[in-house]
Amino acid sequence: MQGLSRLFSHLYGVRFAPAATAPGEVWHDDVRRLDVLSDTDGHIAVVYCDLFQRAGKNPNPAHFTVRCSREILPADIPHDNDGMATAPSASGALYQLPTIALICDFSSSPSTTGTNTPPLLAFHEVTTLFHEMGHAIHSILGRTAYHEVAGTRCATDFAELPSILMEHFAHSPAVLALFARHHATDAPLPQELLRRRMLASTHLEHSETYQQALLALLDQELHAGPPMEIASSTRVYAQLEAEHALLAPGYVPGTAWQGFFTHLFGYGGLYYSYLLDKAIADRVWTAVFANDPLSRDAGERYREEVLRWGGARDPWRCVGSLLAREDLAEEAAVAGRMEEVGRWGIKEQIK
Numbered sequence: 641m642q643g644l645s646r647l648f649s650h651l652y653g654v655r656f657a658p659a660a661t662a663p664g665e666v667w668h669d670d671v672r673r674l675d676v677l678s679d680t681d682g683h684i685a686v687v688y689c690d691l692f693q694r695a696g697k698n699p700n701p702a703h704f705t706v707r708c709s710r711e712i713l714p715a716d717i718p719h720d721n722d723g724m725a726t727a728p729s730a731s732g733a734l735y736q737l738p739t740i741a742l743i744c745d746f747s748s749s750p751s752t753t754g755t756n757t758p759p760l761l762a763f764h765e766v767t768t769l770f771h772e773m774g775h776a777i778h779s780i781l782g783r784t785a786y787h788e789v790a791g792t793r794c795a796t797d798f799a800e801l802p803s804i805l806m807e808h809f810a811h812s813p814a815v816l817a818l819f820a821r822h823h824a825t826d827a828p829l830p831q832e833l834l835r836r837r838m839l840a841s842t843h844l845e846h847s848e849t850y851q852q853a854l855l856a857l858l859d860q861e862l863h864a865g866p867p868m869e870i871a872s873s874t875r876v877y878a879q880l881e882a883e884h885a886l887l888a889p890g891y892v893p894g895t896a897w898q899g900f901f902t903h904l905f906g907y908g909g910l911y912y913s914y915l916l917d918k919a920i921a922d923r924v925w926t927a928v929f930a931n932d933p934l935s936r937d938a939g940e941r942y943r944e945e946v947l948r949w950g951g952a953r954d955p956w957r958c959v960g961s962l963l964a965r966e967d968l969a970e971e972a973a974v975a976g977r978m979e980e981v982g983r984w985g986i987k988e989q990i991k
């Protein structure tokens with residue numbers, strides 16, 4: 641959390657301050673409150689962190705917007721301002737204070753590891769925390785007139801851009817140097833260890849990408865026509881495996897695991913969002929942040945072109961302005977831009 645606070649301080653001039661909670665304010669003793677403080681605007685958001693697994697708790701990491709940001713007009717403020725939480729802004733406009741719940745499922749809870757050992761996160765858990773915080777910062781820095789379009793309430797296939805981009809920050813040596821130290825010796829994270837870990841995960845990443853592409857195709861097939869025309873989702877899945885067949889053994893007869901894949905109805909034709917946003921996030925990372933992941937100029941540019949808009953601006957305009965590719969937002973680009981982003985996603989090492 642300190643590392644994330646330092647990162648956001650570099651990029652956006654905002655930081656986290658732990659805050660005490662009032663009786664009844666949180667739903668469990670594990671929940672910690674962070675106030676988000678801005679150098680220019682003061683108190684701009686509240687984040688409740690519920691990070692450790694426990695019986696009866698949903699294991700899926702998630703970000704919930706309890707209350708969205710929105711502009712508050714003078715006429716909205718009740719006469720006695722009975723507790724309406726507001727966040728000022730440098731422009732003088734008043735915003736509703738966004739309130740966010742960040743849920744993870746980390747196993748090393750302080751209560752299970754003993755009092756003297758801090759919770760030690762695996763690398764993939766750090767990545768998860770950064771991912772969810774990417775959604776949170778979208779909600780925190782949103783500055784839209786209406787709450788329906790605040791932060792993460794943007795086009796579904798654009799909503800994973802800020803979170804996947806944060807995974808790049810989680811893997812950046814410059815960012816890890818802000819906080820990643822041995823809990824007992826205080827030694828910094830060895831760069832060689834990080835390099836080997838990143839190398840090992842690229843192999844896994846390729847098979848994951850294939851699996852995601854296959855599921856995105858299945859999702860498209862299942863939602864392409866009237867549902868009654870799909871006699872068997874298993875047959876469609878097996879057919880796709882046979883067509884693409886990149887990984888042995890392909891479809892295993894008698895299995896139907898896609899029946900457990902709830903994203904197929906949760907996303908309803910939008911499961912490709914992860915791959916699309918991954919390709920865009922890779923491009924944004926390379927073009928905007930890779931040279932200096934702590935650059936305030938880059939952070940401000942990204943905030944101004946993407947984060948503040950939520951769903952109140954065409955996402956292609958956001959990405960186009962950020963990457964100095966205004967042509968992506970033009971009418972004529974509609975047919976070709978998805979294909980272009982697809983090409984961004986093809987990594988050179990895949991032959």
Ligand SMILES: [Zn+2]
Pocket residue numbers: 771775800803
């Ligand atoms: Zn996400």
